[in-house]
Amino acid sequence: MEVEPPQSLKKPLVVVEKTMMGPGPSNYPQRVIDALGKQVMGHLHKETCEIMDDIKEGIQYIFQTKNEITMCVSASGHGGMDATMCNLLEENDVALFGATGHWGHRAADMAKRYGADVRILESELGKALSVDEIKSAIELHKPVIFFLAHCDSSTGVVQSYLGDIGLICRKHNVIFIVDTVASLGGIDFLMDEWKIDVAYTGSQKCLGAPPGITPISLNDRAMFKITSRKSPVKVYYWDFILIATYWKCFPSEQRIYHHTISVTLLYGLREALAIMAEEGLQSSIRRHTSCSFKLQQGVEKMGLEMFVKLPFHRASTVNAIKVPEGVDWTKVSDYAMNKYKLEISGGLGPTKGKVWRIGLLGLNASSEKVDLVLKILKESIENTSDFIFVDKSKM
Numbered sequence: 001m002e003v004e005p006p007q008s009l010k011k012p013l014v015v016v017e018k019t020m021m022g023p024g025p026s027n028y029p030q031r032v033i034d035a036l037g038k039q040v041m042g043h044l045h046k047e048t049c050e051i052m053d054d055i056k057e058g059i060q061y062i063f064q065t066k067n068e069i070t071m072c073v074s075a076s077g078h079g080g081m082d083a084t085m086c087n088l089l090e091e092n093d094v095a096l097f098g099a100t101g102h103w104g105h106r107a108a109d110m111a112k113r114y115g116a117d118v119r120i121l122e123s124e125l126g127k128a129l130s131v132d133e134i135k136s137a138i139e140l141h142k143p144v145i146f147f148l149a150h151c152d153s154s155t156g157v158v159q160s161y162l163g164d165i166g167l168i169c170r171k172h173n174v175i176f177i178v179d180t181v182a183s184l185g186g187i188d189f190l191m192d193e194w195k196i197d198v199a200y201t202g203s204q205k206c207l208g209a210p211p212g213i214t215p216i217s218l219n220d221r222a223m224f225k226i227t228s229r230k231s232p233v234k235v236y237y238w239d240f241i242l243i244a245t246y247w248k249c250f251p252s253e254q255r256i257y258h259h260t261i262s263v264t265l266l267y268g269l270r271e272a273l274a275i276m277a278e279e280g281l282q283s284s285i286r287r288h289t290s291c292s293f294k295l296q297q298g299v300e301k302m303g304l305e306m307f308v309k310l311p312f313h314r315a316s317t318v319n320a321i322k323v324p325e326g327v328d329w330t331k332v333s334d335y336a337m338n339k340y341k342l343e344i345s346g347g348l349g350p351t352k353g354k355v356w357r358i359g360l361l362g363l364n365a366s367s368e369k370v371d372l373v374l375k376i377l378k379e380s381i382e383n384t385s386d387f388i389f390v391d392k393s394k395m
């Protein structure tokens with residue numbers, strides 16, 4: 001053998017404890033860490049299937065849905081997005097994407113690869129779309145699907161009035177898809193009541209579960225679109241009917257092997273959902289809202305500005321703060337990371353170089369963490385620039 005065992009692997013594994021206050025992943029609660037350390041079981045063992053059933057009920061709770069087709073895709077949030085496009089779209093289907101930042105474009109890119117005829121409805125940067133704009137675009141394009149990110153984590157914009165948009169989609173026979181990766185558990189969301197046909201979320205944001213497993217739910221309208229496809233779903237691994245069979249979403253069908261799910265990730269997700277169920281969704285949402293409010297006040301007190309101008313367009317989960325002129329955002333983030341092991345992220349896509357993004361997600365949506373991040377942000381700016389702090393709330 002010509003390739004030697006690597007020297008690097010002779011050294012011990014290094015994992016540094018960090019305070020994860022970017023747009024995700026967020027820190028794990030201890031109960032999730034303990035669950036992740038447990039021995040593997042088989043992906044079809046009866047105990048594993050029971051855990052999957054518990055998870056299904058937990059996902060129905062967090063989405064507020066009674067959909068039978070509620071399960072996980074074995075991939076990160078991107079996988080939920082890609083699988084949704086892959087199953088719901090066929091060649092030349094008109095697909096309309098609301099974009100309030102980076103994520104509408106990312107989903108559109110995926111849809112294009114499956115041959116969809118993609119149209120984009122872009123909001124003014126830092127603003128949500130209005131119901132009227134959406135209604136007009138749906139009437140103009142007559143799409144098969146309409147996609148929205150509930151919270152666009154690149155801009156920190158939350159898209160409200162999903163219930164009104166759901167009604168418009170029903171009226172025009174459009175499948176309504178909502179990405180709740182950066183919002184679920186932190187911002188109100190009622191899948192059934194708001195007539196949302198497909199929703200997926202991220203495990204590693206408000207839920208505080210490990211990345212790599214993505215809860216998803218589809219109603220009968222979405223499933224009808226899939227079962228009446230003219231062509232088979234293009235990617236075997238993403239095929240929702242096969243995945244739903246493995247998750248025993250069809251009561252009369254036997255569970256069958258589709259892939260070896262990471263049982264370890266299931267342990268972590270189950271505990272994260274159990275914690276959410278114990279706290280209660282409403283209380284979790286209230287906690288995220290009040291922490292974000294406190295953060296916004298602190299930011300303004302420091303003389304900084306939120307990137308999203310209108311308070312009711314601001315997501316509570318991912319908070320974007322404008323980088324002031326003369327300040328190098330990377331130096332500030334690096335200072336916080338090097339000295340305090342605290343993650344404050346920069347922008348993404350249209351906000352690259354323009355903002356810091358502070359995630360108040362799951363465990364990190366606490367009053368103490370808000371105080372901590374504000375203190376460190378201030379110190380990091382002070383030590384890396386000549387910025388003069390002026391309390392704008394007093395002006």
Ligand SMILES: *Cc1c(COP(=O)(O)O)cnc(C)c1O
Nearest residue numbers: 076077078103149151153181182
């Ligand atoms: C983080 C995020 C994703 C992607 O999730 P990954 O787990 O990184 O693949 C998708 N949509 C939104 C709105 C996100 O914030």
